[in-house]
Amino acid sequence: MSAALVVENLGVRYGGVTALRDVSLSVDEGQILTVLGANGAGKTSMLRGISGLVSSTGTVTHHGRTLGRLDAAARARAGLGHVLEGRHVFPDLTVRENLHLGSLLSPKPAEGVERALALLPELEEMAGRKAGRLSGGQQQMLAIARAISGSPSVLLLDEPTNGLAPMLVQRTIDVIGAIQELGVAVLLVEQRVEVAQALGSEVLVLQRGEVVGTAHGTDDDLEDRIHTAYLA
Ligand SMILES: Nc1ncnc2c1ncn2[C@@H]1O[C@H](COP(=O)(O)OP(=O)(O)OP(=O)(O)O)[C@@H](O)[C@H]1O
Ligand SMILES: [Mg+2]
Incomplete structure (x- = not known):
């Protein structure tokens, strides 16, 4: 290793x-x-x-x-991905848009979003919702998923x-x-x-x-x- x-x-x-x-x-x-x-x-x-x-x-x-x-x-x-303390998502953007923004750090953005959704498939059903409307726990999951979408x-x-x-x-x-x-x-x-x-x-x-x-x-x-x- x-x-x-x-x-x-x-x-x-x-x-x-x-x-x-x-x-x-x-x-x-x-x-x-x-x-x-x-x-x-x-x-x-x-x-x-x-x-x-x-x-x-x-x-x-x-x-x-x-x-x-x-x-x-x-x-x-x-x-270097960093999930900040607190729940830092873009509240006015949808879940999918948050993931897309995160994926722009990845050399292959489309794969980044897929990777994040494979890790946290529960986000798929809320993909079109504004991040600010999610519960605190869901926002935390989204923050992790967004970091992962950057590969x-x-x-x-x-x-x-x-x-x-x-x-x-x-x-x-x-x-x-x-x-x-x-x-x-x-x-x-x-x-x-x-x-x-x-x-x-x-x-x-x-x-x-x-x-x-x-x-x-x-x-x-x-x-x-x-x-x-x-x-x-
Ligand atoms: N922006 C800042 N300006 C001045 N002092 C700060 C600042 N941020 C943190 N500190 C001080 O630095 C020390 C370490 O803070 P830090 O936030 O890194 O701790 P932490 O372990 O993350 O705490 P917590 O568990 O509350 O998140 C503390 O004494 C804190 O008061
Ligand atoms: Mg701290």
Whole structure:
């Protein structure tokens, strides 16, 4: 397996506030790495630094290519997909139009939309509806599908299960597993330990902007360890 994404010594500052310090990680093709951390731990800042939405220090390498000089749009075109925190869809566009816009990042846009609908066939029946009319959970699914329609080789997911009902949490877990099966490298940010457990993924624990531990979703004591980190 080869590393699709390598992050070395990533740092993010907002003025005088250090949100992230010296974070290093690597995700292979077809691998899921889950970063668990409490509110304010720096999870979103980490993903934004990687995708170029905020400026950062350190290096980000995508399939051996250093991305330092590329802005966020160029990183997206290069194959870095990013599903932002919250449900960012275009509310006045239909589901299909949202997917079409996402697919423009793909070298073969028509295949991108098909790929997204194959992954989330439940979107097919609402393809003509305005995205703003969908439920929160459906919008979250659409946000994931839109990213997939761009045929990314690396997918950054920012708390995709946040605020979802238990059935949709399970659906999201299944979808992330299916994305992994496509060979995509998935960097998943979560607060829910059970998502990492269900996916059986590698885990990094982020606390106050720094990686304070590594674990595995199948570790028996994962919940206790994360709970301790969240309280610290
Ligand atoms: N635009 C900003 N300006 C100043 N400080 C910020 C900004 N965005 C985030 N921060 C600070 O950076 C730190 C990390 O925030 P970040 O949003 O990355 O954490 P998070 O782990 O994603 O939290 P959450 O679980 O609430 O989404 C926090 O202390 C936060 O207050
Ligand atoms: Mg966040």
